[in-house]
Amino acid sequence: MHIFHNPVHGKHDGRQEMFRGRLVPCHETPARLEYVLDALRQRGIGTLQAPAAPDLDLIRRVHSPRYVDFLQGAWADWIALDPANAELDILPSVWPVRGFRHDISPSNFAARVGLFSFDSGSPLTAGTWEAAAAGAACAIDAARAVSSGHGPRAAMALTRPPGHHAGADFFGGYCFLNNAALAAQALREAGAERVAVLDIDYHHGNGTQSIFYERGDVLTVSVHGDPTTEYPFFLGYADEPGQGAGLGANLNLPLAAGTDFAGWTEALEQGLAAIGRFKPDALVIALGVDTYEGDPISKFKLRSADYLQVGARLARLGLPTVFTMEGGYAVAEVGTNVANVLEGYAG
Numbered sequence: 001m002h003i004f005h006n007p008v009h010g011k012h013d014g015r016q017e018m019f020r021g022r023l024v025p026c027h028e029t030p031a032r033l034e035y036v037l038d039a040l041r042q043r044g045i046g047t048l049q050a051p052a053a054p055d056l057d058l059i060r061r062v063h064s065p066r067y068v069d070f071l072q073g074a075w076a077d078w079i080a081l082d083p084a085n086a087e088l089d090i091l092p093s094v095w096p097v098r099g100f101r102h103d104i105s106p107s108n109f110a111a112r113v114g115l116f117s118f119d120s121g122s123p124l125t126a127g128t129w130e131a132a133a134a135g136a137a138c139a140i141d142a143a144r145a146v147s148s149g150h151g152p153r154a155a156m157a158l159t160r161p162p163g164h165h166a167g168a169d170f171f172g173g174y175c176f177l178n179n180a181a182l183a184a185q186a187l188r189e190a191g192a193e194r195v196a197v198l199d200i201d202y203h204h205g206n207g208t209q210s211i212f213y214e215r216g217d218v219l220t221v222s223v224h225g226d227p228t229t230e231y232p233f234f235l236g237y238a239d240e241p242g243q244g245a246g247l248g249a250n251l252n253l254p255l256a257a258g259t260d261f262a263g264w265t266e267a268l269e270q271g272l273a274a275i276g277r278f279k280p281d282a283l284v285i286a287l288g289v290d291t292y293e294g295d296p297i298s299k300f301k302l303r304s305a306d307y308l309q310v311g312a313r314l315a316r317l318g319l320p321t322v323f324t325m326e327g328g329y330a331v332a333e334v335g336t337n338v339a340n341v342l343e344g345y346a347g
């Protein structure tokens, strides 16, 4: 398996996120990816390679050009406000909720940050754009790698920050560019007529869902903590079937906090059956391992050995597959759990 790893992921290194009235250390840290790289190297899984330059035109076909421009320029704009800002992260503080106008483009920096975001837990730092763009390149290159050959092949975009909460024109949930959506779009443009995205991160993949909600060529399926109690709260319910040409091409499988591997596997099987009926030419797996029992911010009960079976079950679809790296915050176990999925997948 070709594993495209992001050599500059560490440039996205947020200091703090807002939690219950306090600024607390970020869960989404550079160490997470280093543990995965170590585990893969130790176990000899996959061939590691760096990505080529990001295809900015493809990124602008998934994300709105004005959002991409904002992300690319945000840090320079922040420093221009006050050079002392270099010591601080950008965190949003004001949002255009119900009743506000969405057809205007305020020039005020805080207003622009709010326009393009949905939570205060996702600091934007000096190197966020560079890290996210290189991660997008990993996803695009992984998609192109599985498209070039014959028969089932697999590749992984091993990167952070994660992507599945990022929408066409907003960041949030530690995500800035939607790597799974970029991989799906790259697969489409490389010739796959139908692509399925299966999101098995603990949190609903709201960004991926919204990007493809009105498209019938990309099926989005997500197995996740019930948003009644779990982040991202405002999307990811069972009654979201897709819209217009996309009607029937979105499936949410929310599960109660506390669900164990047996319960989780039942939902996974439903998702896999729906993917089988869709008859896709290629598959994207948004792989979060925050379903792990030891995860500090999530509440499913999967054990490390379970991930071997998860990988084996995904491989049975027999499809060209791109994995993207999403969540997983039990930092020291993230490597074992991701390596187990890939080992189970390889058989």
Ligand code: OKP
Residues within 6 Å of the ligand: 019, 121, 162, 165, 173, 174, 201, 202, 203, 231, 288, 290, 297, 326, 327, 328
């Ligand atoms: C990103 B991904 C915990 C607050 C949770 C956001 C969670 C984002 C998860 N103190 N805030 O889906 O793993």
Ligand code: ZN
Residues within 6 Å of the ligand: 201, 202, 203, 288, 290, 326, 327, 328
């Ligand atoms: Zn997650």
